[in-house]
Amino acid sequence: MSKSQEEVWDEWRDLVNMAPKEIEDWLETKESKSVGRDSGDGESKGRKSAKRIIEIKRTNKDELSEDDWDHMAKVVGYIKRHGAQVPDDPEGSDWEYSMKNWGHDPFGENGMAK
Numbered sequence: 001m002s003k004s005q006e007e008v009w010d011e012w013r014d015l016v017n018m019a020p021k022e023i024e025d026w027l028e029t030k031e032s033k034s035v036g037r038d039s040g041d042g043e044s045k046g047r048k049s050a051k052r053i054i055e056i057k058r059t060n061k062d063e064l065s066e067d068d069w070d071h072m073a074k075v076v077g078y079i080k081r082h083g084a085q086v087p088d089d090p091e092g093s094d095w096e097y098s099m100k101n102w103g104h105d106p107f108g109e110n111g112m113a114k
Helices: 005-015 020-027 045-057 066-083 094-101
Strands: none
Touching: 005 066, 020 045, 020 094, 045 066, 045 094, 066 094
């Protein structure tokens, strides 16, 4: 059984702990560009996801499309899966950079690596 939109919303608010401007600034860094698999057009899936996350975070909840909700659930799943795989030395790791590309700062508020 899939999650309700309210469940996705609650997890999204907890786990996507970076503001749109923070994500935009992060995407400009060499660290952001250094991780993730190329999705075929020179950009990683995580960086593409980040751009979508920015759009969703700037959209009113009642104006979100089914595609938005699906992406939000995908992001929540990614953060939960990868958040459970914290490396021994997470700070400055590819793991941290990848998590930030998906809108989650593991060392920020509600971070998983605290």
